[in-house]
Amino acid sequence: MWNKNIETFIGCESEFEEAEIVIFGAPFDSTTSYRPGTRFASKAVRSESFGLETYSPYQDKDLTDIRVFDGGDIELPFGNPETALDMIGEKTKIILDAGKIPCMIGGEHLVTLGAFREVLKKYPDVRVIHFDAHTDLREEYLGVRLSHASVIRRIWDIIGDDRIYQFGIRSGEREEFYWAKEHTKLNKYNFEGLDEAIKEIADKPVYFTIDLDVLDPSVFPGTGTPEAGGVSFMDLLGAVIKVSKLKIVGMDVNELAPNLDLSGTSTAVACKIVRELLLAVY
Numbered sequence: 001m002w003n004k005n006i007e008t009f010i011g012c013e014s015e016f017e018e019a020e021i022v023i024f025g026a027p028f029d030s031t032t033s034y035r036p037g038t039r040f041a042s043k044a045v046r047s048e049s050f051g052l053e054t055y056s057p058y059q060d061k062d063l064t065d066i067r068v069f070d071g072g073d074i075e076l077p078f079g080n081p082e083t084a085l086d087m088i089g090e091k092t093k094i095i096l097d098a099g100k101i102p103c104m105i106g107g108e109h110l111v112t113l114g115a116f117r118e119v120l121k122k123y124p125d126v127r128v129i130h131f132d133a134h135t136d137l138r139e140e141y142l143g144v145r146l147s148h149a150s151v152i153r154r155i156w157d158i159i160g161d162d163r164i165y166q167f168g169i170r171s172g173e174r175e176e177f178y179w180a181k182e183h184t185k186l187n188k189y190n191f192e193g194l195d196e197a198i199k200e201i202a203d204k205p206v207y208f209t210i211d212l213d214v215l216d217p218s219v220f221p222g223t224g225t226p227e228a229g230g231v232s233f234m235d236l237l238g239a240v241i242k243v244s245k246l247k248i249v250g251m252d253v254n255e256l257a258p259n260l261d262l263s264g265t266s267t268a269v270a271c272k273i274v275r276e277l278l279l280a281v282y
Contacts, residue, residue: 007047008023009070010063011068016071019068020068020282021100022101023070023071026114026254027040031144032108033142034224037222038223038254040259041270045256048258048267049275052275058241062279066278068278084111085117092115092118092250096119096249102115105252105253107254109209111252112151116128119250125204126159127165127206128163128208129206129207129208130166130167131167131211131239133169133211134149135180136172137152152164165184165201166185167191168191170189195242206246207250208244210251212270213226214231220256221265253274
């Protein structure tokens, strides 16, 4: 079922059976529309995580005090999105069936659909909280329906209106913004409205997806489609901690392209967000 990963995210060395959260990587970027490289993210995040401490002064928590298993990366076929999504779904199902929380490290944002489809089967009343610079609500992109530019639209296809809460959005086609007014709860530019959203879904299961390009590119340049006008690291950290108080049943962090920031800063930021997310949700 699982091969023991030689290199894990720092402090995440529990066995699968005892863990409450399971990390796995989805190194896939075949539908990336601008600059590729997110397939390298999960490996880079594991390696560079050892530049962190296991302790978070923000939350006064330590990774050594929680039980997280790192299951390594799935070996995905780059040229076949549907097969890749099915494989991600299979891994997610194993984690959910064992009563654990999946934490996927992408990869482009399309990988979220594979995990979410399995979460929905177990939690039919699930809500989605989506942090991103982009709407991801296109019906198709260049004639293709399975795209990182349409992942949230594909999620809407299977859960419908008023169950998707979007924050930080500052880029998309005009039609996407207009469409969102009728079908999702889209909040532009920042996290205003997050407190109200949390109150609305306080008793619901939640899938939490973080596209790291929600951050301003001055903080996080290593991503395929950077968009000026994003949030700060501290803004994102505060929002993550707020959302973590909900009933999180699945989560992912995606769209780091480490090859696009040779300074390593973007990877270091991604590592810190993963650490804080794990500690907050646990």
